[in-house]
Amino acid sequence: MMSRPRLAADxxxxxxxxxxxxxLLWLLLxxxxxxxxxxxxxxxxxxxDNFGAVFTPELLFQPLTNSFLxxxxxxxxxxxxAVLAAxxxxxxxxxxxxxxxxxxxxxxxxxxxxIMVPVYGLxxxxxxxxxxxxxxxxxxxxxxxxxxxxMKNFMDxxxxxxxxxxxxxxASSMAALRTIVLPLMRQGLGVVFIFVFIQAWxxxxxxxxxxxxTAKQPAAVSIFSFFGQHGAIAYGQLAAFSILYSVPVxxxxxxxxxxxxxxxxxxxxxxx
Amino acid sequence: xxxxxxxxxxxxxxxxxxxxxxxxxxxxxxxxxxxTNAALSGRAARDPQWVGLENYVRMFSDDAFPLAAWLTVVxxxxxxxxxxxxxxxxxxxxxxxxxxxxxxxxxxxVVAAWVLPExxxxxxxxxxxxxxxxxxxxxxxxxxxxxxxxxTFPLVAIxxxxxxxxxxxxxxxxxxxxxxxxxxxxxxxxxDGAQGWQRLAFITLPLIRSSIATNLMLITLQTLAVFxxxxxxxxxxxxxxxxxxxxxxYQEAFKFGDIGYxxxxxxxxxxxxxxxGAVYVRLLREQKP
Numbered sequence: 001m002m003s004r005p006r007l008a009a010d011x012x013x014x015x016x017x018x019x020x021x022x023x024l025l026w027l028l029l030x031x032x033x034x035x036x037x038x039x040x041x042x043x044x045x046x047x048x049d050n051f052g053a054v055f056t057p058e059l060l061f062q063p064l065t066n067s068f069l070x071x072x073x074x075x076x077x078x079x080x081x082a083v084l085a086a087x088x089x090x091x092x093x094x095x096x097x098x099x100x101x102x103x104x105x106x107x108x109x110x111x112x113x114x115i116m117v118p119v120y121g122l123x124x125x126x127x128x129x130x131x132x133x134x135x136x137x138x139x140x141x142x143x144x145x146x147x148x149x150x151m152k153n154f155m156d157x158x159x160x161x162x163x164x165x166x167x168x169x170x171a172s173s174m175a176a177l178r179t180i181v182l183p184l185m186r187q188g189l190g191v192v193f194i195f196v197f198i199q200a201w202x203x204x205x206x207x208x209x210x211x212x213x214t215a216k217q218p219a220a221v222s223i224f225s226f227f228g229q230h231g232a233i234a235y236g237q238l239a240a241f242s243i244l245y246s247v248p249v250x251x252x253x254x255x256x257x258x259x260x261x262x263x264x265x266x267x268x269x270x271x272x
Numbered sequence: 273x274x275x276x277x278x279x280x281x282x283x284x285x286x287x288x289x290x291x292x293x294x295x296x297x298x299x300x301x302x303x304x305x306x307x308t309n310a311a312l313s314g315r316a317a318r319d320p321q322w323v324g325l326e327n328y329v330r331m332f333s334d335d336a337f338p339l340a341a342w343l344t345v346v347x348x349x350x351x352x353x354x355x356x357x358x359x360x361x362x363x364x365x366x367x368x369x370x371x372x373x374x375x376x377x378x379x380x381x382v383v384a385a386w387v388l389p390e391x392x393x394x395x396x397x398x399x400x401x402x403x404x405x406x407x408x409x410x411x412x413x414x415x416x417x418x419x420x421x422x423x424t425f426p427l428v429a430i431x432x433x434x435x436x437x438x439x440x441x442x443x444x445x446x447x448x449x450x451x452x453x454x455x456x457x458x459x460x461x462x463x464d465g466a467q468g469w470q471r472l473a474f475i476t477l478p479l480i481r482s483s484i485a486t487n488l489m490l491i492t493l494q495t496l497a498v499f500x501x502x503x504x505x506x507x508x509x510x511x512x513x514x515x516x517x518x519x520x521x522y523q524e525a526f527k528f529g530d531i532g533y534x535x536x537x538x539x540x541x542x543x544x545x546x547x548x549g550a551v552y553v554r555l556l557r558e559q560k561p
Contacts, residue, residue: 009370016363019379020385022410023400023436030399036407038402039409081290084283092280100284102553109490109549111497113518115295115543117534118302119527120312134371141294144287173280202389204500209526220391224504225397235399242392253387 009020026240030143034237045071050240059226060219060244067218067245070136070207071200077140078147078196079189087177091160101152107145116209130212139206143196150195154188155181187259194256198249299542306536314530320532327536337537339512340520344496345517347431352495355435357488360442364450365472379443395506397433398422401505425507426514433501438494442487449483450476483557484507489552496544517541 022146030036031050053061089097119138120129128134158181166176182189204220211217214225223241294379306327310320331337363382367375385393400406401421407447408418421429453476461471499518502508508515515523517537525534 006369006371009366010374013363013366013370013374013378016359016366017374017381018379020381020436020439022406023396024384026399026406027396038399038404040406077290078526081287085287089283089284091544094281095275096281097400102557105556106553107291109493109545109552110295110299111493111518111541111545113497113499114538114545115298115522117521117531117538118305119294120525121305121531121535122298122301135291138294141290144273144290148287152362174283198387202391204389204391226503238395242395244494246388248393249389250384250387 008169014033027242030239031243032185032238032240033236036239038235039204050234050236051244053234053237054241054244057240059222062215063217063219063222064245067220069132070139070218071197072135073132074139074143074200075193075196077136079193081140082146082147082151082192083177083189085148086155087173087181089148090152090155091173101149104145104148108149112142113205116205121208129158129210130216132211132216135207138210139200139203140196142206143199147192147196149186150192154185154192158184158189176212191256191259194252196218201249218235277304301471302535302542305532306539308532310535312526312531314529316532323532327533330533331536331540336512336515336520337394340515340517340537341540343427343514344516346427347434347498348492348495351431351434352438353488355431355474356438356442356491356495357441357484359435360444361446361484362441364446365440367447368450382443385436386438388409390437390500391504393437394433394501397429397436398505400527401429401536402432422506423510426510430502430505430514433505434495434498438491441494442491445483445487446480449480453479482555485555486552488560489548492533493545493548493552496541496548501543 003159013199026038026040029040029043032046032048033041034045034049035046036043036050069160088094089101122135123129126134162180163173163176166180167173171179201218202220204224207218211221214222217225223238223245226241227238299393305320307322307324308320309316309323309326311317313494333544367379388396402408403418403422405421405422407421411418419425433473457475461475497518499522502514502516505520506514508519518541521534521537521541524530524537
C-alpha cells in the first residue's frame, strides 16, 4: 500500500539531489581537465596538471598557512574567552545571567557584513589595519556569542557534584575548572574549536577588508585575486585551487558530524 | 559577601571587553559616522565634518538606495523565505517517506553546497550560470536556448544560487523538528481518512510551528548579510541590477570612498538586523520560559 508514494518520494528527492550536485560537477571535472572552460565536460585527457600548476609556495602554501594561522588563532581566542565566560554563567546563579545570555544570543544575530564598513573605519583610527592579530581578535568576536552559548550548554551537562568535592579539598574554582570540568567536556571543547575554525577558514569578507598585504592574506582572499587575474583563462587551475582549499573544512565537518550528529550542524546556524 | 559575588563574575570580563570593543563600538561608530562626511582619502578623511541628516536625505533622493532596498527585500523573500524555507521543508518531508539510501545521498548533496567555503560556492555558481555554463548546457540538451543569466537575469541567478547554498540549514532544522512529531499522531489522522495535504496543513505544520518561526528568523538574518556570493557572481551589476544593501554599503564606502554614506547604508542594515534579532530572541524566550 505504501510502495507507490514511497517511489514517488524517492524520485522527487533524486531530482532535487541532482539539482544540488549539478553546480559542483563543474568544479570536479574542470580540476582534472587541462583545457577546461565553463562548460561541464568529461575531460578528453584527464590529468593532474592543474593541481601541479597551483602547487607553488606563493599560490598555495603561503595563503593556506595564513588561513591556518587565522583560523587556529580565532578558534583559540574563542575557546579561552568562551570557557572563562561560560564557567560563572553555568555554575553560579545570578540576576546577571539571564540578561547576559539573551544579549549574547542577540549578538549572534547581528549581520557581520553590515558592520564591516564601520569596522574598517575603526581599524583605520586605531591603526590596526593589516594586522593579523587584530583581525584574529575581530573574527573571534564575531563568533564569540555562538561559542559562549554552545560552551555554556556543554558545561551545564557536567555534574556539579564532582567540583563540590574538589572545593571541599580547598581547590579554587579556577583550579576545579581546569582539573575537573575541562577534562570532562573535551568533546565539547573540540566541537567549539572546529566549529569556529570552519567559519574562520571560509570567511572571505573580513580578511578581504582588513588584511591588505598579499603576504598576510588567507586562501579565501588570494583565490579571489587569482580569479580576478587569471580566472578568465585558467579555469582548471581555479577549480583545482578551490578543491585543495575546501578539503580541510570538508574533512573537519565530517569528523564533527560523525561525533555529535546533526546538533552540530544546527549550531552552525549563525554563519558569517 | 557582595564583593565576592562580583568577583565570581570576573572571568566574564575578557568576553565582555571583546564584545564591547569589536561589536558594540563599530555599531556605535557606524551611527556616528553616518552623520558626517567621513571619506576614505582627502581632506574629509583627516578631518570629517558633521553634516547632520545629509546622508540620510541623500539616501531617499538617490536612485541607488531605494532600488537596493527593494532588491534586498526581493532577494530575502525569494531566496530565504520561499526558496530555502519551502525547499528545505519539502526535502525534509520527502525524506520521512523515502528509502534510507536515497535520503542520505540527497542529504549529503544538499549539505555539501552549504559546508563548502563561501568563495568556492560562489565560483561554482558563477560557472554554473555562465553563458557557456552547465545550466545552459542542460537547457541545450533539452533543445532550449538559455540566456546569459548573469547579465540578463542577475537577480534570478543570485536568488537561485543562494537557495542552492543555504537550503541545507532549513532542511536540518525541519528534519530535527519532524523527528519529534509523534508517529501515532499522523497515523491516527490517516485512520480518520485525513488526506495528505490536510494532514500536513492541520497536523504536521502546527506541531512544528515554533521551528518554522525560528528558522525563518535565522535564514532572514543570514540572507540579509550575504555579500560574497553576489560580489563574485555579478559584483552588483549590471548597472546595479543586483546591488543589495550590503553590496551598496561596500561600493559607496570602498569604491567611491564615501565612508559617511557607506556607514549610513550600513546603519540601516544594522537596524534591520536588530529588529529581526529582537523578534528571534523573543521567540526563543517564549519557547522556554
